[in-house]
Amino acid sequence: METYTDIPEKLKLAVLERIKPTEPEREKLLTIQEELASKVKTAAERLGISDVLVRMVGSAARGTWLSGTHDIDVFISFPEETPREKLETMGMAIAREVAKHAEHAEDRHAEHPYLNIIYKGFDVDLVPCFRVASASRIKSAVDRTPFHNDFVKPRVKGLEDEVLLLKQFMRGGGVYGSELKTQGFSGYFTELLIIHYGSFENTVHAACSWKPGQKIDIMQHSEIEHDEPLVMVDPTDPRRNVAAALSLDKFCMFIDHCREFLKNPELRFFFPAAPLPLKDSEIREKLEARKSTQLAIVFKTPDVVEDVLYPQLYKMEQAAAALLKEYDFTVMKTGVWSGKSETAVLLELISGTLPNVKKHIGPPVWVKTHAEKFKEKYKGADGVFGGYIENGKYVFEIQRKYPTAKGLLEERLMTCSLGKSVCKSVSEGFEIIEDAGICRLKDTDFRVFLRGWM
Template sequence: MMTLEEQVLERIKPSPAEKEKLQEVASELLARVSTIARIKGIDGIIPKLVGSAARNTWISGTHDLDVFISFPESVSREELEENGLLIAREVARNGTNVEERYAEHPYLNMHYKGFDVDLVPCFAVESASEIKSAVDRTPFHNEFIKMSIPGREDDVLMMKQFMKGTGTYGSELRTQGFSGYLTELLIVHYGSFRNLIRNACTWKPGLVIDMLEHGTLRHEDPLVVIDPTDPKRNVAAALSLNRFAQFIDACRAYSDNPSEEFFFPKAKEPMSDDEIKDMLHSRGSSFVAVVFETPELVDDILYPQLDKMENSVRALLEDYEFQVLNSGYWANEQSIVVVELISSKLPSVKKHRGPPVWVTDHAKGFKTKYSNSNELFSMYIEDGVYVADIKRKFTTAKELLQERLQTCSLGKHLGKAVLESFTVLENNVILEIKDPDFRVFMRKWEQGK
């Protein structure tokens, strides 16, 4: 009988036929890059397959190919961008869904024979510490892993699937989790899937892993894994504190009670209207949601700005004395920032503490200002200071957000879309949002994961 981990591996390890197909398509693309460069008279081009496909650490069904178009270091950035895209566009003539994307410089993405392909120009620098753009270090990562990982590929597959199942995989700004390269380095360092799980159970923020003992900078991130190819770089810099903690928690839970659900969690069902009503009733709290049309932005711009907006909305509510329990955001065709409050309503009266009575000038000014105000309910002395009970400007969170949302930090690319289309929904009115994915988001909120 197979063990749990053997059963998981059987589901995620590419079959010989899958591997053969990948090699066939990759070889075809690499040859096409070389041929086009020669026809166009562009010298010194070396095409390279990088990423998990080149390192035999890709999960079955994940058909991604990263083809790097490597230019001599002597070439200017302008020439690299121009000729790199020229070659990529020619290669992509036989592809579909061709899209120009931009990191530090442009590259092409396409679908080709069942594969999602990135065609990425880069510089062939001598070492990763001399890169001209971030993508230039990827070939060095490739060589280090290919040299270090043999015999541990299955452990990488297991750990990647575990991270996917527990919501901690992916270094993009939407997730802020573990990148593929970071996962591979952790397996190289700890030696196996089980050893990584066991050691991660006792991780604490500030952990430093420097396999070559060559790090030259101090990093303040929760996890520091010094890049074997670049002593100045922390490979785990994109990992957030919450994802770091979430991974530790998942490793402990798996150690206590291993199951397939850590690798293949059941899909969560969208919450029904009645379930949302029951949640609101049982929690006894208040929910407010800022809803607006999502602008056309790539995820790596959209999600950091949603994060910034969420924090700013929280701060606004707290500044006006609404007590925040939790908050989050979700995006599809609409974007929604959701805040859970102890109460979305506050009394009309607000307690405003003034100066001590014996601080004469300030005390007189305070008393005069509020004694003559139409907003004053009462004034008295408490613990030696003047206290004015005054009329609160905003008594509901909805009213506050409607009137003051424009004062929040909404993000350079998000602000216009928010202010042109936003509405504020409260409690049961959130039921107007019928998108099934949003209802799944609310399910996760209810379950705390």
């Protein structure tokens, strides 16, 4: 058992100095929020839509946002009984009216449509929602958010710095963000951890002993069982797990990050050095040293949002690995990388080639009809090297259909079950590149990814 040192006060202050919004930054945000709120109200009046309330939610409204991030979440709420269609058309009409003052506007879609705008440099989501009586009566996932605000705001008061430290610490460990790309911890989750454990330090200490099955239920009101690695029962909705999007590996990466940090509490756990992109010469050296086979399936990046793209990429990664295994290749590791123009699914194999000969085992000799049929089919047939009996069974040494992994993928990748957008892009064309061939991909971000890969 490790003994852990205390986290020096000096270190926390040094971190906060870099991540805590300054007073002018706060004032600016507040002004922008007020401007937006009044623009929503004016827009509703102008459109003759009554009974609309505007609410600021998310970390910007709770004082738990990291300096330098410019996200504002504006919720436009309609009475519960408003028909969904009407909510969408009226909500979007108001949002579009507000967007007339914005630098940029873009339609987005979660469970229902919302508008993302850039307003005076701030990244603002204008989200229509239902004003339901309680979070367990929501009609759409976003309806919960105002309840989160009501729960968190009074309880996190005075603990905002602790939340900031935890968010930055999770960023440093690569586990912050509940998008489907990251599958890590959400902002709301970090706030609940601080409310539950009382401080950043307590949270980090507690997490060192977490195991899958860990459950935190602040309100003691859990109604159903969950099978995710970590369950944080939503204090505003007894049936929801706030950590539902967290993957087992991100959960464990966080535990590891906490343990390493407490052995050596240093700034680098909050601000890790940015990894340098791998140079061509380094790629070649590493390939030479590893002596495995690297394969990359490269195709044009589908034009869809990350929350749609990444689940499909993860599915493709699994499907490609399963195909290779089915044909006797040993896959050591898989990964995905996606850039603006190209996307790559990476596979590292023990070897990308297999012998031409393949051992094909048949039925036991005493299972007469089957055994005779089997023997008849293979004995002396084209491409059969030989046959013998082993452990009572006929064995023939036959020609392997796919002696190279590259050939297998080129021929059979399209038979894998792929997500819609990925399937479309892959069917328009893909390339399998091998070993030093990956030097063709020059994207800096890809080269940074490769540094972590090999």
